[in-house]
Amino acid sequence: MLSQVTTQDACLSCGACCAHFRVSFYWAEGIPMPEQYTEPLTAVYSCMQGTNQAQPYCVALEGGIGEQVSCAIYTVRSSSCKEVQIADEQCNKARRAYNMIPFIPIETAEPINDDDFDQVV
Numbered sequence: 001m002l003s004q005v006t007t008q009d010a011c012l013s014c015g016a017c018c019a020h021f022r023v024s025f026y027w028a029e030g031i032p033m034p035e036q037y038t039e040p041l042t043a044v045y046s047c048m049q050g051t052n053q054a055q056p057y058c059v060a061l062e063g064g065i066g067e068q069v070s071c072a073i074y075t076v077r078s079s080s081c082k083e084v085q086i087a088d089e090q091c092n093k094a095r096r097a098y099n100m101i102p103f104i105p106i107e108t109a110e111p112i113n114d115d116d117f118d119q120v121v
């Protein structure tokens with residue numbers, strides 16, 4: 001399968017996960033967001049406007065998917081937004097949906113040779 005190594009700023013030219021899933025979160029996370037950007041989902045959950053539909057597209061997503069994108073509420077985005085990490089399963093699922101090449105997940109191995117080292121402060 002075709003895949004590629006990611007770069008740190010890959011999200012800035014992607015945005016696929018912001019327009020592929022329903023982005024829901026505990027309602028209180030929406031308090032700092034503009035009111036019109038969220039909608040109630042259940043008694044205790046809200047979601048981003050535009051994501052609770054057949055073809056989700058978050059209202060806060062600015063720019064064109066696969067080109068140049070940004071999040072209008074980046075500093076107060078929900079925990080669900082932060083959960084998606086570059087090259088994880090959800091990321092690559094969303095990218096495939098937009099015909100973008102998925103990323104190769106990079107495993108970070110636990111260090112095995114740093115016992116007895118003190119942290120330099």
Ligand code: SF4
Nearest residue numbers: 011014015016017091
């Ligand atoms: S799909 Fe992956 S690369 Fe694209 S914006 Fe989301 S986390 Fe970033």
Ligand code: SF4
Nearest residue numbers: 018058060061071081
């Ligand atoms: S709030 Fe921002 S990060 Fe979260 S889905 Fe919408 S555009 Fe993406």
